[in-house]
Amino acid sequence: MLTGLRAREGRLGADLAYYTTGLDLTGAALLVALAITLTGLAVGTAESLADRRRTLAAQVAAGVPRTVLNRALLMETALPLAPALLLACAGGLAVGVWYSSLQGDGSLPWTAPLVAPAVYAACLLAAATALPLLGRSVRPGELRYV
Numbered sequence: 001m002l003t004g005l006r007a008r009e010g011r012l013g014a015d016l017a018y019y020t021t022g023l024d025l026t027g028a029a030l031l032v033a034l035a036i037t038l039t040g041l042a043v044g045t046a047e048s049l050a051d052r053r054r055t056l057a058a059q060v061a062a063g064v065p066r067t068v069l070n071r072a073l074l075m076e077t078a079l080p081l082a083p084a085l086l087l088a089c090a091g092g093l094a095v096g097v098w099y100s101s102l103q104g105d106g107s108l109p110w111t112a113p114l115v116a117p118a119v120y121a122a123c124l125l126a127a128a129t130a131l132p133l134l135g136r137s138v139r140p141g142e143l144r145y146v
Contacts, residue, residue, distance in 0.1 A: 004103050034119070038126040045077065045130040056134070070131055077127035081120065089116035 005012070005019050012019065049056070056069060089112070096109035 001099070001103075003107060034122070038122055041077070041123055042126040042129045045073070045127045046133050048076075049073070049130055049133050066135070069134060073131065073134060074124060074127055078120075078124055081123055085116045085120050089113050092116075 001023065002020065005016060009016050059069065093109065093112050096112050100108050
């Protein structure tokens, strides 16, 4: 879109900044939405651990290693998230290819598929912020509490 605007810069009805300000605001809104989503994911993972602390403490008391519990915590985030991000990546690439074909300049959004793995890694890092809470929750003394 920016390439198309820059190519028509002299023939636009207003200054180029008039058109790019909306794109900049859209990008900022997407970054804020991503930050809110990652924060919600981290809080949701911590709440899930707090709700299951008796079960987790009983598993540790039964001899389940903490590394297995850590891996299970990350997998319960990673597995449901993977198909959604794969579909989002494919849909975003399809929209980008469609828009590129409308522009007719031959530029394809080859960097678009890189966004999904970056978001996936950010989501896993957000879920990993709850791992220290797991260490406090799995003490066998936690079996006494509700």
